[in-house]
Amino acid sequence: MALDIVRSFKFPFQDPDWVTKLVVGGLLGLLPVLNLLAVGYVLEVMRAGTEGREEMPPWEAWADKFVLGLVSFLIGFLYLLVPVAVMVAGGAGAALGWPGMPLFAGGTMLAVLLMLAVAFLLPMALAHYAATNRLAAAFALGEIAARIAAVAADYLAAFVLSLTASVLTGLLVAVPLLGPPVAVFAGFYFSVVFASAFGMLYQRGEAGAAG
Secondary structure, three states, X not given: OOOOHHHHHHHHHHOOOHHHHHHHHHXXXXXXXOHHHHHHHHHHHHHHHHXXXXXXXXXXXXXXXXXXXXXXXXXXXXXHHHHHHHHHHHHHHHHOOOOOHHHHHHHHHHHHXXXXXXXXXHHHHHHHHHHHOOHHXXXXXXXXXXXXXXXXXXXXXXXXXXXXXXXXXXXXXXXXXXXXXXXXXXXXXXXXXXXXXXXXXXXXXXXXXXX
16 A cells, blocks of 8 residues: 555644644744653654554653653664764864865765765664664664665655655744744644654565565
8 A cells, every 4th residue: 555645644633632732742842852752752653653553642641752752862863973973084084184175075975875874764763663662673774674675665755755844844944933933833743744654654564574
């Protein structure tokens, strides 16, 4: 069954409490440290997707949401270590002299490519963690790659759409007055939508990973 992205965009509005849930998530996203609660909420949406459910959970069990958000942040941080290290190494090599700019440019380009690769893998890595509740599962690259391969076309489409949504949300920030607050809530809404979509793709990719 192909990914129904229109359905993914609609599902949050099927919850009778969708306004409250999105407003709470958007507001929490503005607050340092407490924004981990919003991240944890999004991971709960993704977990529901891995179980075949499109669901916005209630705002309760706050400690659990905070832990999920913290672990999600840790996974993202660890994934970014390699591209950041490559970029730093390229800059350090250029600062030391030879071969100067070519080394820096090459290191920067490689780091950008690695960051794109990380961005591409990360949704499935987070889904694997959400489904298994094991931190190590987020770094089981073989199984993650197999699940992506099993739903490659839909996964790529969801990835491109999620990047597009991120860019549009970023552009909203530049709009005077209403732009920034709208961007906050739009960003949380898009996070919920794509968390569910990637969770569903994870479930569909199970057969490919098993094979």
